[in-house]
Amino acid sequence: MELPIRLSKESRVPIYHQIEAQIKTLITSGHLAAGSSLPSIRALSKDLEISVITIRRAYQDLEYQGFIKTVQGKGTFVAEVAESMKEKIKVSVVYEAIANGVETALQHEYSFEEIEGIFQQILSMKKNKKKEE
Amino acid sequence: MELPIRLSKESRVPIYHQIEAQIKTLITSGHLAAGSSLPSIRALSKDLEISVITIRRAYQDLEYQGFIKTVQGKGTFVAEVAESMKEKIKVSVVYEAIANGVETALQHEYSFEEIEGIFQQILSMKKNKKKEE
DNA sequence: TATAGTGTGTATATAGATATAAACACTATT
DNA sequence: AATAGTGTTTATATCTATATACACACTATA
Numbered sequence: 001m002e003l004p005i006r007l008s009k010e011s012r013v014p015i016y017h018q019i020e021a022q023i024k025t026l027i028t029s030g031h032l033a034a035g036s037s038l039p040s041i042r043a044l045s046k047d048l049e050i051s052v053i054t055i056r057r058a059y060q061d062l063e064y065q066g067f068i069k070t071v072q073g074k075g076t077f078v079a080e081v082a083e084s085m086k087e088k089i090k091v092s093v094v095y096e097a098i099a100n101g102v103e104t105a106l107q108h109e110y111s112f113e114e115i116e117g118i119f120q121q122i123l124s125m126k127k128n129k130k131k132e133e
Numbered sequence: 134m135e136l137p138i139r140l141s142k143e144s145r146v147p148i149y150h151q152i153e154a155q156i157k158t159l160i161t162s163g164h165l166a167a168g169s170s171l172p173s174i175r176a177l178s179k180d181l182e183i184s185v186i187t188i189r190r191a192y193q194d195l196e197y198q199g200f201i202k203t204v205q206g207k208g209t210f211v212a213e214v215a216e217s218m219k220e221k222i223k224v225s226v227v228y229e230a231i232a233n234g235v236e237t238a239l240q241h242e243y244s245f246e247e248i249e250g251i252f253q254q255i256l257s258m259k260k261n262k263k264k265e266e
Numbered sequence: 267t268a269t270a271g272t273g274t275g276t277a278t279a280t281a282g283a284t285a286t287a288a289a290c291a292c293t294a295t296t
Numbered sequence: 297a298a299t300a301g302t303g304t305t306t307a308t309a310t311c312t313a314t315a316t317a318c319a320c321a322c323t324a325t326a
Contacts, residue, residue, distance in 0.1 A: 056303075207275085
């Protein structure tokens with residue numbers, strides 16, 4: 001299965017960390033069920049045009065954190081993660097991302113009304129995009 | 134003058150880049166006027182508890198991008214930047230930050246109503262914080 | 267007007283994190 | 297046993313952050 005992962009080469013966040021975060025999102029959001037197999041490090045490497053080593057680094061970290069299991073010679077699989085844990089991570093990640101946006105706007109001296117306006121603008125744009133699908 | 138800069142050691146974004154981004158924000162948001170002097174690299178180094186070299190790296194990058202001017206033996210000063218340019222950068226940074234928050238929520242399968250709810254919750258929290266000041 | 271002192275930015279060398287390629291080892295299937 | 301799939305290990309290059317030593321510019325004062 002091809003994972004919907006988007007990397008930003010311009011970002012200063014390490015690639016292995018971007019991959020980690022996005023796979024974690026796929027698991028906590030329920031897009032990847034426990035037991036299902038992840039792409040091999042070579043397959044994902046080819047798909048994302050990133051070296052095998054970097055993919056492996058991301059998988060290693062995810063395994064250490066308990067999100068996946070790797071078996072030599074067989075492949076890599078999504079681990080069993082308690083639903084409560086998934087929910088906890090999900091909420092904190094989303095909350096933090098939105099709060100960061102608001103905080104950034106405040107630092108740039110935008111008023112609460114202006115922030116609300118920009119937010120609604122972005123939201124309606126996303127709604128339209130979703131309709132097109 | 135002491136700059137209101139907050140660094141995150143946990144973040145995967147390089148420190149010099151965090152410093153760059155925040156000083157850029159202070160300039161484009163109007164908190165730092167053209168011609169005013171920035172803290173010396175040693176003063177900022179001591180303030181942020183970061184090595185002199187890393188501060189210098191950030192200042193170098195900002196100078197290359199035209200936001201500041203450094204003069205050996207004298208110090209570092211905010212450069213003249215066209216108001217239109219400041220506005221342009223400001224808008225794109227803020228817009229991107231808020232859009233990122235919305236996008237993250239969508240990736241986690243939150244509905245538009247839920248996203249709106251979280252946003253309002255964060256906004257009202259920030260409003261209360263501002264009142265306290 | 268020398269000059270010592272303090273403040274400024276600059277250059278070189280080193281340790282750790284990040285990303286890569288190539289060679290190795292295990293597993294399943296033929 | 298051969299082979300095509302998987303993950304693993306080793307070695308190398310670049311980026312990030314640091315410490316240390318240096319050179320330049322102003323200011324007070326002898």
